[in-house]
Amino acid sequence: MMDLKLWLSILMVCAMAESQILRKDWLIDVPSRIPVLQSSCVVIPCVYFYPKTKKILNRWRGFWKRGDTIVASNFLNLRLANEFHMRSRITGTLQSGNCTWQLYGVRETDTGPFYFRIEIPQHKSFTFSKNTVTLNVFRVPKPPTMSVAVQDEVTATCKVTHVCPSSPPKFSWSHSGIRKTKSKKENKWLWSTTSTLTFTPQEADFNMPLNCTVTFPGKKTTKGSVLLIKKSTK
Template sequence: MELKLWFSLLFLHVIHDAQSSRGLWTADVPTKIPALQGSCVVIPCTYTYPKPASKLLNRWRGFWRKGNKIVATNLPKWKLNEEYKKRTQFLGNLKTRNCTMLLDGIRKTDVGPFYFRIEMPQYKSFSYTKNMVSIEVLRDPQPPSLSVKVDDDKVTASCSVSHSCPSIPPEFSWSRSGIVTRRSKKLNKWKWETMSTLTFQPRPSDFNKHLNCTVLYRGGKQAKNSTILQTW
């Protein structure tokens, strides 16, 4: 009796391992992403599916949907819903299980929820409706973070913002000329930080007056922050 039970447990363990190695129908996406109205948002997405035992897959069709509306697809000739026509790009490579999408010109109605659907004509199709993404549409941007360091004969000012559209990051402008550099880094799955750094040799006229940093977002909205340079 004990031997039969041992074989039964071993059989179930082998089945579980086989299923785990072949994968499940899952999509890794953020639940909610804040995005500025008029700007753009990149929805990062990776997906998995149970690997077929003997079939070699070579065709993938991907669709982002909002209810019954098709928002984006990797099929270039597909006619999208008018509401999203020319506003979306399918950035992912389905062969590598990447289903990332860009949505441009964010509107108040773009709250979602959105979900991804994969179609493999020689295998199966699946809608990842348990992995939906909502967008929190922000009316106005937050002021950028601004810091200034005065060291001997050099001023270094850094201006940074976080955003959700690495494909089209914000632009920066300064009220003072100098050497400007810019860099971006990923903070989490959907959030990025872009920073502009201004370096210059100060003149007496630079002190006790405002140094301004202005950020221009995709879509035209602006945010500004300023500080007063103090003499050392």
Template structure:
């Protein structure tokens, strides 16, 4: 191999090594896609790597632009370089010297779809556009419904906990959550659930009573930009068991039983008295009939004189039996 050929080969190797080193050093880590709410804001997380030692913010220039058109800048430190549709709506939240290139887009519009890419420039050293790592936005014209969680069983007088939560992409202006129970205690928290998504949640603690049974509990989420979303849940409160309810129930049952028994006793007593009166009258009638019949049999059909009593002893026995038993067969008497 000639000298010229060896020199060309070494030069190509150095180019490959240099390109490999640069490609390893210049990096940007972003989220490829984010769902965001129109009229609210979205924060695009971004981490930067550049060659050399760490530099101050003043030595690094950060630019965000459209992927297809590098001259369509959505953020630049010089506001005159920003496209008119994005002026006043974008700002860097991170410090470039700390390798944080996070961008916020406020008052999101329907046309803010992207994809958007980051470009870093280090004057007198190098510059790089990370067009292979860009962010696309998926627009939501209306917010999602919040998620409401509650205890399965609510008891009268026992503190209950409710949780209302919702995801968002605007940690710099997180949503606010309000409850329909304004006089109860509520705590609000906002946490990062990674990949550009955040979750805000509110914990409500209040003491339910019987008056809250079959009433609605409402959770309303207000987003940055003015949109709102709400969810409601029907509350069922279980009454607290105590001896008073048991005593009242027992007294009510006993009272009803005594009242019913008294009424039955009075009716039966009245019916028995009427029955005895009726039987007494029937006995008098039977005795009268038996007496007349006895006299009839004592008289002789020929002489008209009375027969001796011993000729009709069975009649006296029959009368006594009827009077003693009040048997229905005795009335009317067949004689």
């Protein structure tokens, strides 16, 4: 009798585990919130998983939506609402599970919440309505982070963060010199870009501000400044 109860318990646990696995077959990984500069662009990273099947699949249709409005799709014959026409597209390859979405010319009204729907005609469809993305749109870019080192040469850096790696910000300096720019991925949705300026200082350069101007997509700018202090010879 005990063996039968134990066996029934095991069967129940296995059934529950299988049920849990089936329920979790549709999975998605998206950020819940992303801060975005108005007029700039943003890349919303997205990875999804669907139930396995032995069927041969050759069509995937993806839709990013806000309520009932489609804001992006890989379906070329679909015309988006005028609000998103020509400035929104899915850049990921849906058949490989990449549902990344890129939005250009971000407006104050582009807050969301947005969610993703996948349709696989030979298999199944699913709407990830509980996994929403909200854009926190701000108007004024933050000043860059700056540093300077003065030896025989001046090495100054000017760094900002952004959410559009395909269109990084541009830098200009108030002094001539050798300029180098590099970008780095900070997390799934945030990037940093740093401009480094190197030059040999003249006496007139000391106790003067060295300015860095950063221009983002959409022509919004921010500025930073550091003072060149002559290194003591003592």
